Amino acid sequence: MFDQLIEAALSKAGSSKALADEMAISPSEISRFRSGEIGLKIIHLKKLFEISGMTLTTAQEREGLISAALLFADLYKGKK
Secondary structure, X not given: OHHHHHHHHHHHHOOXXXXXXXXXXXXXXXXXXXXXXXXXXXXXHXXXXXXXXXXXXXXXXXXXXXXXXXXXXXXXXXXX
16 A cells, blocks of 8 residues: 555655655655655654545445445446
């Protein structure tokens, strides 16, 4: 999950340096986090989610979203 989060944030920021600047940390901290050498503070993880556009959901919310998507897909098929 964190790999996807970092990749999405890097994609939006454009570079490790730009991402680090937005997060107010050093590029080396991003590299060390990606390698599993260090963790990040909650404030930095929140910033990663903001930059990436990703969100966390509970398993119950996820199931609800999947059910809604399947319902809409069925409704769309019925209109064709």
